[in-house]
Every structure is written in structure tokens, then in C-alpha cells.
Amino acid sequence: MDEEGPECGKPDFVLLDQVTMEDFMENLKLRFEKGRIYTYIGEVLVSVNPYQELPLYGPEAIAKYQGRELYERPPHLYAVANAAYRAMKRRSRDTCIVISGESGAGKTEASKHIMQYIAAVTNPSQRAEVDRVKDVLLKSTCVLEAFGNARTNRNHNSSRFGKYMDINFDFKGDPIGGHIHSYLLEKSRVLKQHVGERNFHAFYQVLRGCEDAELRNLHLQRNPAVYNFTRQGAGLNVSGGALESDERSHYLAVMEAMRVIGFRAEEVRSVHRILAAVLHLGNIEFLETEEAGLEQGHLEVAEEQLVDHVAELTATPRELVLRCLLSRTVASGGRELIEKRHTAAEASYARDACAKAVYQRLFEWVVSRINSVMETRDRDPRRDGKDTVIGVLDIYGFEVFPVNSFEQLCINYCNEKLQQLFIRLILKQEQEEYQREGITWQTVDYFNNATIVELVERPHRGVLAVLDEACSAAGTITDRIFLQSLDTHHRHHPHYTSRQLCPTDKTMEFGRDFRIKHYAGDVTYSVEGFIDKNRDHLFQDFKRLMYNSSDPTLRAMWPDGQQDITEVTKRPLTAGTLFKNSMVALVENLASKEPFYVRCIKPNEDKVASRLDEDHCRHQVAYLGLLENVRVRRAGFASRQPYPRFLLRYKMTCEYTWPNHLLGSDKAAVSALLEQHGLQGDVAFGHTKLFIRSPQTLVTLEQSRARLIPIIVLLLQKARQRCRRLRAVYTIMRWFRRHKVRAHLAELQRRFQAARQPPLYGRDLIWPPPPAVLQPFQDTCQALFCRWRARQLVKNIPPSDMAQIKAKVAAMTVLQELRQDWGCRRAWVRDYLSSATDNPTASGLFAERLKALREKDSFGAVLFSSHVRKVNRFNKSRDRALLLTDRHVYKLDPGRQYRVMRATPLEAVTGLSVTSGRDQLVVLHARGQDDLVVCLHRCRPPLDNRVGELVGVLAAHCQGKGRALEVRVSDCIPLSQRGARRLVSVEPKPEQPEPDFRCSRGAFTLLWPSG
């Protein structure tokens, strides 16, 4: 199971230096000697029967192949099963695994390993229904082998029927059901076996395995030699072990398997009774006695007790059984029935036909019973998704016996059909792949067996058709006449011959044998019994007898027994035609699926371990077409790999691709890699795959990879250590960070618990410095906190104060940090001229004037009023008063009862200019007017700070009206009066008693009493 070294030979025959039989055999032999029984040809698996238990199977091995690509592990059946399973699961394709090879080559064993693999890798969710299906799938083999397998000279456990098993999967890839098709059971084996062979296992198992009491109930004796049908194989056992115990343990295993599958106890008892009945039937013999007066002799059964047994075991009336054995009912036109007595020969023939038919129906019933358990139930594709199928075909291999009969013809025809399919699919697939990948393809010669298939199955002329014709002809047609007919039809066929056509060939007997050159070798068939076997005739009396049995299990096997004898039924299809039809259907079914092939080879004829008979194998290699397979596979290209897979395997051999490439595509990277190795001439680039012409290229790449792997392993080990350390560091960092964040948040919470306390609402709380990761979070929090705090504060302000707050906010917006003192901490009175404290002497006069103005201009509110010192464009300074209402700016004369000197509409005011100092200079700019230059003051100035108030009140008012007020802060204010531009600035002067203006050289100076 370990990786393979070069001493084990080439794991893929495609890698051979030359494709010759010698090289092929040498590799096969070398691998076989090293216990490597599996080798690929591309995706086809060649398997050699080891005839010994090898440590290749079981759960551990299965795990190694699960989810791997075909080439990643040494060749194995599991890899093929896995490939089929993955194709099914990934691409929702139906797939099939076709296992072929001659009898004893290991086909059935292979199919069992495939099933085990599939059972092991499915149902990870442990659904009971899936487990049940898997149990039945695995156990069904054991039951089918008991009834359908027998010891032959080629294989001690030879399948005497063909088996095709479908396993249905749901969209998750779990098996949810299955179906078994069985093909052509070799029922003649019930009657007779070659020397060294046995009847079907089931008979011996019942005889050797049943308890004494049950055996007595079946009227059986333990010794198989007592019964005609089992006498031949009585001294032989299945595998060469101790006789009885072996058979008994098999018997118990089958009983257990039947129980697990779901056979009911009474069904199993019926099965045993039917087997016993067949054995008794086999011992019935007929005596013909002369009786006077009768032209025909009188026929009777030699041992009547046997009839009793058969009647009892089949639960049918004794007289009827006897009548069926000795005579038959014939419908002679109309509704008249005649009972016609058998001759001794006819009776024996009828008895044998009966025994065969009973056994065959039993076998078919077992298969259908298993199917009924495995059937997928209640599936609705719209609800459950599409089901997919993996089919496993384990069908009888090519057979040549000393005497070959109708069954061998069928079996070998089946193998021809499968070979056809193999050729078709392998070639077709190959061709399609080249086309898909855009690569030119060249054809390879190989032997096409289509003509042999034609020889057998062709309508009207083929062997089966000629046989059918013989069977349906009126009069007595003998096998010999059939042979003559064959000779006439196929005289010139290159694959057909007979003694008649080739009189010198003494290996064939005259009038009895014909020979077909099959793709796998020549087989001489004896025509004796062909017609009978093909007709497969069973008297209706007998069918009716079985149908009328009171054993429901037996009765269920004979539904056709209910037909009335007088019903003129159509001639039933012959055995050959039925078989041909089933083969055509099978091949069609397989062709619709994605195929995987297992080609089994039998190493020697003696079933011994560790011996590979070269001649024997060479023959199989030849007829299986394995060399052609290799050639087709290599036609042009020995190997192909999708670009990503190729890179994965070889990227370490090139600096551009290790550890990861930076090229535009995987294809480009592969190209760079190959160029570095100088191998670009030996490959072709498909759309998705790289095609490699000669195996040597692969070998070169493999070698260079092998050189680098130990270094990479070392590197990886080191990197892994470093990676671990780094990972530890990161973990610590992560935890530390988490701790810091938590600690910070806890601290915030602690500090801000007091934030709800009025009146400060957390104004003095200090935000702790956050960890870097929390900085944005904290910024947001701080902003949120400010808003929250503002809201708390604003909430507590009485509505009467709101106007003042708004004005102060407006003032702050324009003056904050630009002007030293804007009177923020003081209550803003606004209308100073009306205030008795501020204007004790003249507030009364002003009130009168205000009244008059209100009547005249009907303003709403006084925004601001104050005494000012004013300078005009003639450089004259005067005391005046300023009044701002919501409609006008008035200049008043305080000396003359506040008479209005000028009124300007408030909308005309565009801005204000103030200085950054403590002085009370204000310049009012208005559209279409001279700028008004004033210094606000009370009558006694030193604590005056009303500039901010004027700015704030006006700004808030404008804001409310939705227009902008331009406020400029400058220590040298430009102004314009009647078109002349002048400047005004402030000069602090300690000795100045009251603020006043001075004019010199076209500029104003406000002399401000400082200190």
C-alpha cells in the first residue's frame, strides 16, 4: 500500500518504453512478483488474480484512496471505484464499472471490493435508510452466490449467471437503492455437471448445513452422493477446506444474509423445500412395463415415495404431480383436451425440464425479492434532486470447455458484445477528448470484433437466427439439420468453420461440431441439445401445477401457470433471442454511462498463488486487446493531465512556478516549466490539458521531482516549526488585544457612570486613551457624548432665554477665537436705551420716540439699541444713538429727543466689521449706503463690551431670515464713503477720557481709553 518505487515496475503500461508483448509481459510479471496485482492503462485497470489474501484491502486502504485522484496512489480497484464515484458525484453523471475477464480471473471479487469501497465512503451523516441499503447491497452478493455460483474446473466459486447491479445515489452521493439484473443462469447445471464440478452451492449448503430435524422434514439425507443432481460433486467442496464445517459456515452466512436483507422465515423455509423438491425430482426414475393389449407400454414411477415427497414439499396434490410426470394434456383443436401419455424418454425429459425450471424460477425470485427490498421508494426528482447511478457489471467471462454447448455460445457472444463496447467507448472517448482539446488525432489499427458479433446475432442469418428458425420449423428438426443449415449460411465466413467445411480438421466431429474463432480464441461448439435448450420447453400442465400450489412463495414464482391450456398462446421467445435482447439492452445501458474498466487476468489454470503462467497470460493480454489499448492510449500522447494537476505535481521543479506562479494562466506556467526543462517539443497544449507524447518526458519530470522532494520536505518541516511559533505569537497577541479592549471598555464604563449628574453632565470627565483599534470607536463615542450633553443642557434652558442663547451661539460661530471679549458671560439686554439703569436720564424720551416709530414703521421687535460715538465722512465726530429693529437700522440724535437722522432697511445691511481687540468699534456695511463707523458706548464707557451682542443679535436674525451676514474681524477695517476708500483702526490711549475718533491723512483712528 506504500508508495511504489521503480523496482515495482511501471504503474501504468502507458509508461513502457516500447509497446511490445515482451515488455508488457515483463512489467506484468515483475509487478505480480512484487505483490502489485494492479496496473493501469490510462484509466483502465488491469488486475491479476493473486489467488491469495493480500494486505491490500480494508478501511485503512480505503481511507488512502478516498478523495484522491487516480494517479496519486498506486493503482488499485479502490482508485477506480473512487474515480467512478467522484465522476458521479461531481458531474452528476451516471457511471458504470465494467469488469471483464475469463472465468476465475477475479471479476466477482473485484465487484465485491468496489461495493465495499462505495459502502465505506458514503453516508457520513449516518442515515438509517442509507445504512439499510448498504447492508442489503453487501449481503445480496452472498445470497446470490449461494444460488447462482458453483464450483467449476476454472473457478471454485464461479458465477453461473451474469450480474449487473445499479446503485442509485441521491444528490448528496449516498446510496438510496439499487437494482440487480441477472442474465442467463446456467440452469442445465442443475441436472448435470462435468467431472470435477459441482451443482449450485445452495444444494450442498442445505444438505450439509441444515439441522437434523429440518433435514428430516425435507425427507433429505445429509450425503449429497445420494442424489443424482449432487452426486457428481459430492466429494468436492468449495475451497478445498474441511468438507462439512465449511459448507455449514457458508450455510449460516447465507441464512444470516437472507435475514438481514429481509427474507421472512416462512419464505426461507419455502426456499429449502423447493431445493429439496428439486433433489427428490432428480431421483425419480421411470419404468416402462409391457402390458398386453396396449400398443404403448405402461409407464410408472420407480419409487413412488419420491412423488409423495415432491407433492408434500411443493404443497400440491399427489395425483396431479404423478399425472404431470407421466403424461401431458394436449389441446386438439377447439376446446377438446386429450391426455397424452409420455414415453419413458419423454417423461425423463419433462422431469428434467421441470427441475431446471423450478430452480431457475427460484433464482429469479430471489433476485426480485432482493430488488423489492432495495427499490428506491418515494423519490420525486423535483423535491429530492436528480438521482445518479453507478452500475457494476460482473458477467461471466469467456469460456472454453472440452465440450461447449448453447450456454457457452451465449456467454462468449456476451463477451464479444462487451469487447465491442470497450472498443467503441475507449476509441470514442479518446477521439472526443482530442477534439474537445483541439488536438489532431491519428488512428491506430486494432482488431475489431464486429464481424464475430454479426456472425452470432445478425437477423435471418446469424447463428441465433438460424437456430430460432430450426426451432420453429414444423416436423422433427434435429440438431444435425441445424448444423447443416449453419454450414450453408456461413460457408465463407472467416470466423466460422465445421468438419463439413474443413474435412481435414480432426479436432471437430462430423455432424456435431462447429467452431467460431472468437476474439479471445477458437471455441468448438457441439450442437447437441442446442434446439432443446433454445426452445426451453416446459409443459403447461406443470406450470399450472406449480401455480396451484398452496405455498404462496412457490405460487408467486409461477404467474404464467394460470393460463388455460386451450388458450392458443403465441410461441414464446426462444432462450437465445431472449438472451440476445437482454444483451442489446445491457450494452445500450452501459453505453449511456461514463464507463470505467477493470480487465481481469487469470495468472494460471491451477488456481495457485504466486505463479504467473506466461503463455496463459499472454493469450489473455492478446485477446483482451490490452496492447492495442496501450497503443491507442499512446497514439500520439502517452499521458495527459489538466494544467492545475500538472502544476501541483511538478511546480517545484521550476523557479517560475515554485511555490506559486505569477503568470497569466496555468497553461502559461506549464509552458514556462517545460521550457526550463527543454521538454516543450514533446508536448501539445490542449485547452485544459497538457498532452505528453513520450513517457520519457514524464520520467524526466518525475526524476527531477524526486530529487527535490527531500529538500522540500526539510523546508516544510522548518517552515512548519516557524509557522507554529508564529501561530502561537498571533494567538497571544489576539488574546492580549482582546484583553486591552475589554479593560478599556470597563474603564470607560466606570468613569462615565457619573455623567448623568447635573449640572455638569460629565463635562470634567477625562476620556482614557483608547487602544489603537478602538480609536475610531472612541471618536464616534466622543461626538455622540457631546451631542448628548448639549441636549441635556439645552433641555434645561427656559424658553424665554432661547433668543439670547441663539444670539450668543451665532456670535460665537463668527467671533470665537477671533475676538478677545464678546460679552458672552453677561446677560444681553439688547435694548439699552430703554433700560432705566443704562440710560437713566433719557430712557423716557427714547420710549416715546420708539412708540412713534412703531406706529410709523410698524416693526415687530427691537433687536438692539445703544448710544454710539460716530465719525462722518467730513471727519466730524458726534454722539449719536443706534437702533436696530427687525425692519430698520436707525441713526438717532440723542441730543434732540432721539430724532431719526437716517433709517436704512435692514435687508440692505450686508455685513459688519469689527476688530479683534476690546474696543467697541463697529463698521456697518449696507448696500447703496456709506459705511457707518461707530463706537458703541454707554455714557460711562470703561466696561463696555457690546460688540459681540450686536454681531450675535444681527447674525441670529439674518440666520432666521435665511440670509447670510458677512462679519469681518480685522484690526484695520477698510470702508468706503461716497466712493472714497478709507481705513479705520484703533489706537489704545491710556490718558484718553472717552473714546473718540481722530482723522489724519485720510484714515480714521479710534482713540480707545485703555487701562
Ligand SMILES: Nc1ncnc2c1ncn2[C@@H]1O[C@H](COP(=O)(O)OP(=O)(O)O)[C@@H](O)[C@H]1O
Ligand atoms: N483480489 C483477490 N485477492 C485474493 N484472492 C482473489 C482475488 N481475486 C480473486 N481471488 C480468488 O480467485 C477466485 C476466483 O475469483 P472470482 O472473482 O470468483 O472470479 P470470476 O468472477 O472472474 O470468475 C476467488 O474465489 C478467490 O479465491
Ligand SMILES: [Mg+2]
Ligand atoms: Mg464471478
